[in-house]
Amino acid sequence: MSAADLLTSDFAVLPDILRAHAAEQPDKIAVADAVSTLSYAELDALMDRIAAALQRDGVRQGQSVAIVASASVEYAAVFMGTLRAGCVAAPLAPSSTPESLAAMIADCGAPIVFVDGENAAAIAGQDIAAKQVRLDTEEFRDWLAPEGAKPVPVTIGPEDGFNIIYSSGTTGTPKGIVQSHRMRWSHIGRNSAGGYGDAVTMNSTPLYSNTTLVSFLPTLAWGGTSVLMKKFDARGFLALAEQHRATHAMLVPVQYQRLMAVPDFDSFDLSSFVMKTSTSAPFSAALKADIVARWPGRLVEFYGMTEGGASTGLDCTAFPDKLHTVGQPFPGHDMRLIDDDGNEVPQGETGEVVGRSPAMMTGYHGRQQATADAEWYDKQGNRYIRHGDIGRFDEDGFLILMDRKKDLIISGGFNIYPVDLEAVLKQHPAVQECTVIGVPSEAWGETPVGFYVPNTGIDAGADEIMAWTNAQLGKTQRLSALHAIDELPRSAIGKVLKRELRDRLAAEAT
Known part of the structure; x- marks a missing residue:
């Protein structure tokens, strides 16, 4: 079947769609990183060699294959080759502790784990039974099945596992979220009108994140090109987007914030952009409005969960009064x-x-x-x-x-939403960014405490900023303390790690 027939069918699997793209547009670049590229034909052949090698090593259909590495074309090929073998991709966050990584590898039951040099140390010394293969050395090429090798064909059903995404583990032991081929098929279909067939998509968040996968996978499924950034930096992103004539990007709000703050942002040619998307963290109306005004192409915000459920979409360009x-x-x-x-x-x-x-x-x-x-x-x-x-x-x-819900502060019987307090606090000119958490209080049960990153060149202390903020808030909402901090702790996809701030206060109190 052609790629078009597969994409308009009731159900299809991504490895079959990629095979069709390889036949129809073999020379088109599927994936690019800073040092290399893979055309659709090259990606398809490498997927075959990976799937055949997994089968040769006794990795059975339905088993997990773990990956602990930074984004690269090899990473993308291993992910896709895993699927072609009928296995379940388990991309893991290298930023996790060595103990958590070992626990996740054991939890998903992966008999093999792919690592790169930068992250091999993350699991060194851990008791890991899985075979380890280095992605960024000749070890990977030596491990592959010979050129031209084909895996034994497998039948993949809608409810079969596609990938396991692990929660961040900031509130306990990471949980493995099992996503099926049906779930990923729905993500692909949902983007039928997104223009991904001609897309050059900037992927600058990690490949272990669902935030990345909801744009990376549709780009490949619809026959576009994915440009992978190993590590995000604002100026580097803008230069790369200009170089590749990027049309699409999925960015988290803190990335947009840093991009729009680049002093010469308007000097970069971003006229090729068709659509920019965002998800995973609170996105201020003011920042959305700035992007709509200064960056060509539509801006669409998605709200949803890695676990699934229901999702919403906001076309910020079409609904400026709903930001x-x-x-x-x-x-x-x-x-x-x-x-x-x-x-x-x-x-x-x-x-x-x-x-x-x-x-x-x-x-x-x-x-x-x-x-x-x-x-x-x-x-x-x-x-x-x-x-x-x-x-x-x-x-x-x-x-x-x-x-x-877990961040809701109940103080003296009143519900306090941190986002309301943050919206006021961030209006102070001395505040660059901020967050509010709830901490235990003998008098009130819980009480709100704020953290902020100071703006340089503005002389205002924490007490002055807190007094100004509390004057704008209701009596039951007021901050009981405010702390200046060099940088808010964030996950790799930009979520503020409030647990780390709570732990910091608890440690200081002992």
Whole structure:
């Protein structure tokens, strides 16, 4: 079948689609990094050699293949070759502790793990039974099946595992989120109107992140070109985008913030851009407006979860009056709000977000109770995923997010949403960026504490900034303390790690 026939069918698997692209456009670049490229024909042949080598080594269909490495064309080929063998890709975050990496490799049951030189030390000394193969040396080339090798064909069903994405582990042991081929197929189909067939997509977040995969996978599926950045820096991104005449990018809000702050941003030729997308963290209305005004192409914000559920989209270019929202649920996505007792709340009221769609995780790998805790069922028995966020729908059905449920501060019986306090705090000219957390309080149960990164050249201390902020807040919302900090701790995809700030305060108190 042609790639077009596969992409318009009821279900197809990505390895078959890539095979069709290799036949139809063999010389088109599929993946590029800073040092090398793979055309669709080269990617397809390398996938065959990887899949055949996995089968030769006794890796069975349905088993996991772990990857601990920075983004590269070899990484992309191993991910895709794993799928062609009918195995499940387990891309792991090299930034995790060695103990966590060893635990994740054991949890997913991977008999083989691919590493690069930069990250080999991350698992050195750990008791890991899996065979290790270095991606960035001749060891990888020696491990491959011979040129021209073909794997034994496998049949892949919609519910078979595509990948396992592990949670960050900042609130406990990382959980493996199992995503099926059906779920990834829905992501590919959802982007049918995204123009990915002619895309040159900038992927500057890690390949172990679902944030990256929701743009990387559709780019390959629709026959575009993915440009991989090993490590993001704002000026380097702009230069690379200009060089490659990039059309698409998935960036997290902190990356947009740093890009728009580049003094000569407007001197870069970004006229080739068709669409920019964002997800994974709160995205301020002011920053969205700045991007719409100064960066060509549409800006679309996605809201959803790695676990799936329901997703929303906001075309910021088309709805400039809705930039304070995350948009409306996609067609076929059922999103509802529930109270603490699991009852749906009326229109306009605040509740916990739950969602249902074709894009839903199978469950947490080996964790039945954790899977059950993440589910909600309506009166008809339909399964929904709890998003863990608190929000409300406006009169037009656009979702306004209030905060993460776990970050809600209950002080003296009042609900305090950190995002509300952050919105005021960041308005002070001495504040570059900020966050607010809840800490234990004998008097109030919890109390809000703020952290901020100072703006250089503005003389204002933490006490002065806190007094100014509290003057703008309601009596029950006021900050009890404010700390200056050189840099907010963030994950690789830009989420502020509030747990690290809580731990820091706890350590200082002892």
